[in-house]
Amino acid sequence: MSALKDYPDKMTAEEARTFRDAVLDIVSHIPRGMVTTYGNIAALAGWPSHSRMVGRTLRYTPGAESLPCHRVVNIEGRTAPGWSRQRMLLEEEGVAFKANGHVDMLRHLWEPQ
DNA sequence: TGCTTGACAGAAG
């Protein structure tokens, strides 16, 4: 039995560039007052197992600061460790946080069709 | 080449 995945398991340099561009494009389309998750972005970009790469891309790609990357949280609604300003930015656009400090995902999760 | 480190996800205790 061949255990083939429905997506490639490793990226070529060119695929990595395509992935990065897709991630940045998706992030740029997140509406005000909404958030999405690393895993969701990775899946939309065509690499479902690369959620960690999404975070890496946003953190280290020059120019990502000009995108609404504060609207990216983990699937539980937790904000990025060591970036307290993220919560501030989200609250400014009306995103509600629960008592446990997580984003209320039921109200603010954005999932494009 | 091999081990460690994460802006993750999910499960376990």
Add this chain to the structure above:
DNA sequence: CCTTCTGCCAAGC
């Protein structure tokens, strides 16, 4: 709810 562990995979050392 919180911490820790495992699986994941590119990057750094």
